[in-house]
Amino acid sequence: MSAPLTLPDPSAPATATPLVRTVRIEEPVDLLGHVPAGVSGAWLRHGQGLVAVGRAWSVRTTGPDRFAAASAAFRDLASRARVDDEVRVRTSGLIALGSFSYAGASERPSTLLVPRALLGVHDGEAFLTVVGIDEEPELPASWRDLFPSSPVDLPAASPLELEADHTPDEYQALVQQAVDEIRSGAAEKVVLSERTSVRTPEPLSPALLLTRLARAYPSTWVYHLEDVIGASPEMLAQTEDGRVFSRVLAGSRPAADDGELDEADRRAFRADRKERSEHAYAVDSVVERLEDLAAEIEVSAEPFVLRLPGLEHLASDVSARLHEGVTSLDVAARLHPSAAVSGTPREQADEIIARLEPHDRGGYAAPVGWMDASGDGQWAIALRMAHLTGDRSAVLQAGGGLVAASDPVSEHAEALAKCRPMLRSLRGDAEA
Numbered sequence: 001m002s003a004p005l006t007l008p009d010p011s012a013p014a015t016a017t018p019l020v021r022t023v024r025i026e027e028p029v030d031l032l033g034h035v036p037a038g039v040s041g042a043w044l045r046h047g048q049g050l051v052a053v054g055r056a057w058s059v060r061t062t063g064p065d066r067f068a069a070a071s072a073a074f075r076d077l078a079s080r081a082r083v084d085d086e087v088r089v090r091t092s093g094l095i096a097l098g099s100f101s102y103a104g105a106s107e108r109p110s111t112l113l114v115p116r117a118l119l120g121v122h123d124g125e126a127f128l129t130v131v132g133i134d135e136e137p138e139l140p141a142s143w144r145d146l147f148p149s150s151p152v153d154l155p156a157a158s159p160l161e162l163e164a165d166h167t168p169d170e171y172q173a174l175v176q177q178a179v180d181e182i183r184s185g186a187a188e189k190v191v192l193s194e195r196t197s198v199r200t201p202e203p204l205s206p207a208l209l210l211t212r213l214a215r216a217y218p219s220t221w222v223y224h225l226e227d228v229i230g231a232s233p234e235m236l237a238q239t240e241d242g243r244v245f246s247r248v249l250a251g252s253r254p255a256a257d258d259g260e261l262d263e264a265d266r267r268a269f270r271a272d273r274k275e276r277s278e279h280a281y282a283v284d285s286v287v288e289r290l291e292d293l294a295a296e297i298e299v300s301a302e303p304f305v306l307r308l309p310g311l312e313h314l315a316s317d318v319s320a321r322l323h324e325g326v327t328s329l330d331v332a333a334r335l336h337p338s339a340a341v342s343g344t345p346r347e348q349a350d351e352i353i354a355r356l357e358p359h360d361r362g363g364y365a366a367p368v369g370w371m372d373a374s375g376d377g378q379w380a381i382a383l384r385m386a387h388l389t390g391d392r393s394a395v396l397q398a399g400g401g402l403v404a405a406s407d408p409v410s411e412h413a414e415a416l417a418k419c420r421p422m423l424r425s426l427r428g429d430a431e432a
């Protein structure tokens with residue numbers, strides 16, 4: 001295995017001292033109304049969270065130890081931090097946003113980044129954090145100077161140009177090949193995915209995409225850092241006060257956008273043997289690995305149905321008491337990739353994925369989130385996402401779990417349904 005490569009930002013020497021100041025904003029703040037055009041990162045849910053501008057410090061890592069290397073660099077930075085925080089809520093003070101790559105062999109670096117400034121809302125309380133490296137951070141006269149209003153949402157200009165890596169027939173043949181390998185005993189579950197390249201008529205605006213995603217999918221964790229952007233329904237590792245929470249999704253079906261779903265229909269989905277087995281692999285993968293880091297693990301007695309616009313998932317919540325000193329990123333690193341995004345057994349599934357998927361997954365299906373100086377934080381799985389690849393180009397990626405009973409046509413439909421949140425936000429309309 002290659003040694004991990006750690007690339008600290010050249011502007012931040014190893015002795016860098018972060019000076020952090022968080023001040024309360026007395027007036028109510030509509031966070032989604034203040035995602036500025038130059039946003040450098042974001043984490044949004046139910047209208048709360050963090051919006052970032054600039055970069056005070058960052059570390060980039062690659063290789064199988066990319067999590068540990070990034071974690072060590074941030075811990076080192078945090079040990080020197082001087083923090084003046086009058087708000088003292090979960091997301092105030094020294095915060096790093098992060099996006100990791102799916103594979104240890106990926107060429108795309110994983111990043112932890114401390115922004116120059118963060119606008120935050122937590123439990124209705126608004127605040128501004130500013131960070132200086134080796135110098136006092138400057139507080140602006142008004143928080144609006146750093147976080148002006150979000151770009152104005154214009155109606156869609158003209159249609160997107162879309163090109164999937166495969167034709168529907170080709171993708172279904174790949175699914176069939178994976179299913180055949182599963183039937184022959186090579187693995188029990190494999191999560192295969194498809195990429196769709198998009199060209200847009202107008203330059204892409206991460207700020208606009210974020211506000212659209214957060215407004216249309218308020219219950220998801222909407223994220224952006226570096227080249228990834230999306231609206232994830234799946235929480236890999238959330239820690240607070242010595243406890244860890246993980247929401248495992250596996251087993252999906254397209255659903256109506258609104259209107260109440262027939263209860264009998266939903267019961268049938270929950271009872272479906274194929275969906276349940278797909279789901280069980282994912283839950284087991286999380287529970288087994290959590291055992292190394294936590295005790296008193298509790299799992300939802302029965303999977304519940306998580307409803308999103310256009311899609312439903314079987315979901316289980318897992319919680320546990322963390323062993324002393326274990327950080328949110330330690331948990332994310334241990335759980336990644338769970339069988340919700342790789343398969344079972346993990347090594348065999350990842351081998352099949354690397355063979356059948358034509359491209360490196362980059363940040364797709366990998367941890368994305370934030371962490372504070374104590375190591376507490378939230379790491380979602382970067383799903384329902386795009387890689388921003390150019391001024392007017394992005395690559396969407398989505399897939400689904402395959403077991404011996406999977407059907408290529410419905411799997412293809414599921415992968416397409418999972419692209420809809422990003423397609424809709426790219427188009428700026430309700431149709432996708």
Ligand SMILES: C=C(O[C@@H]1C=C(C(=O)O)C=C[C@H]1O)C(=O)O
Nearest residue numbers: 249250251252340398399400401
């Ligand atoms: C792989 C994706 O989603 C994952 C796979 C699911 C499934 O197979 O049912 C459901 C949710 C996610 O864990 C994706 O969105 O691309």
